[in-house]
Amino acid sequence: MKDFRLKHIFSLKTLAFFALTLNILLSSVLGMGTADLKEGELSAKKMGFSGNLPIGPGSRIFGGGSLTMLADEGNRQMLSLVFQAKDGTLVVVDGGWDSDSVHLLEVIKQKGGHVSGWFITHPHSDHAGALVEILNNPDSGITIDGIYYSLAEQSWYDSHGAGREEFVNTFRQALDKVPAENLHGDIQKGQEIQLGEIKIMVLNNPYLLEETSVNNSSVVYKIYMNGVSTMVLGDLGPEGGQKLLGEYTQDVLQSDIVQMSHHGQYGVNKDVYAAINAQVALWPCPLWLWNNDNGGGIGSGDWKTLETRQWMEELGIRANYCIKDGDQIIY
Numbered sequence: 296m297k298d299f300r301l302k303h304i305f306s307l308k309t310l311a312f313f314a315l316t317l318n319i320l321l322s323s324v325l326g327m328g329t330a331d332l333k334e335g336e337l338s339a340k341k342m343g344f345s346g347n348l349p350i351g352p353g354s355r356i357f358g359g360g361s362l363t364m365l366a367d368e369g370n371r372q373m374l375s376l377v378f379q380a381k382d383g384t385l386v387v388v389d390g391g392w393d394s395d396s397v398h399l400l401e402v403i404k405q406k407g408g409h410v411s412g413w414f415i416t417h418p419h420s421d422h423a424g425a426l427v428e429i430l431n432n433p434d435s436g437i438t439i440d441g442i443y444y445s446l447a448e449q450s451w452y453d454s455h456g457a458g459r460e461e462f463v464n465t466f467r468q469a470l471d472k473v474p475a476e477n478l479h480g481d482i483q484k485g486q487e488i489q490l491g492e493i494k495i496m497v498l499n500n501p502y503l504l505e506e507t508s509v510n511n512s513s514v515v516y517k518i519y520m521n522g523v524s525t526m527v528l529g530d531l532g533p534e535g536g537q538k539l540l541g542e543y544t545q546d547v548l549q550s551d552i553v554q555m556s557h558h559g560q561y562g563v564n565k566d567v568y569a570a571i572n573a574q575v576a577l578w579p580c581p582l583w584l585w586n587n588d589n590g591g592g593i594g595s596g597d598w599k600t601l602e603t604r605q606w607m608e609e610l611g612i613r614a615n616y617c618i619k620d621g622d623q624i625i626y
Contacts, residue, residue, distance in 0.1 A: 384491025416529025536563025
C-alpha cells in the first residue's frame, strides 16, 4: 500500500491514484451495490437502471425466478451460479471447489433437488471441483438431467495445464460415472440449449492458446431468463477476450448482467466489458481479492481487481454483487 502522507506537490498521477484509493476505501467501509435492500430485491431507484430492464420500484427482474451466486466456503476465489426459472427449471454453472459442494447441495435441494442442466466453463478445481465431489458421491440426494462442457484432448492439458492437468483427469473420471445420455461434451459455438424457461447460448469453442491456456479455454455462455441476459465469462483471459470480441458484434455481446472474468482480475480487457455493456456485475471473489489485499492492506497485492473495479465504474456499471458479502441472490 502506498504512503499517502502529504509531502510537497502531488503529481497529477498521484492525485488520480489517491482519488481512486479514497473511493475504494469508502466503498469498502460503506459498502457497494444493494446491501440496504431486502435480499435480492432490485429497485429502479437503488439500481439506477435506465429502463432497459423491465423493472420498477419493488419489481423483480426474473419474474418469479432467481439467480444465486454462492459464496465460497474457504475464503478462496471460485464460481458457482444457480439459475431457477419461474417454472422451476434449475441450471447450475460451475459450482466451485470440492469444499463448496455441501453448501451447493443445500441450495439445490432447497430448490427441489433436480438440475436440468449443469454447465462447466473450464476444468479448473475452483470451478468444477464441487461437481466432481457430487458425482463421486452416489448419495448426494440430487438428480442431474444433463452436464454440458467442452474439453480438449488430454494431451493439450498435459502440456498447457501449468501443474493442474491432473484435475482434468479427475474430472473425466467423475464424468465416466454418469450415464452417456446425460453427458453433453460436444457443445459447439452457436448452439442454443432450451431448458424449460431458460435458454443458454454457447458463444465459443474453447480457445486453445499458449497464453493463460486453460483459463482462455473457458466456454462463454449467454443465459436468458425472463428476457434478462447474463453473460458468463468463466476465467476467460485477455487473449481469449479479444478473440471473442472479434467474433461477435456488440448487439450479440450486450447483456444485462456480466460475470466478472477470472474473479475480477486479469480476465478480459476493458473493451470487452464495454461491448457487453452490462448494468449489473457479478464478482466471484472474496474480500482479500476484491481489495487486492495480500495481508498488507488495500492495494498491497499484485492482482488487478482495483483496476478492473475502476473500469466498471468508468463504464457506468449500476450495481456490484460480490461473494465477499455472502450468497448473492437476485430475484
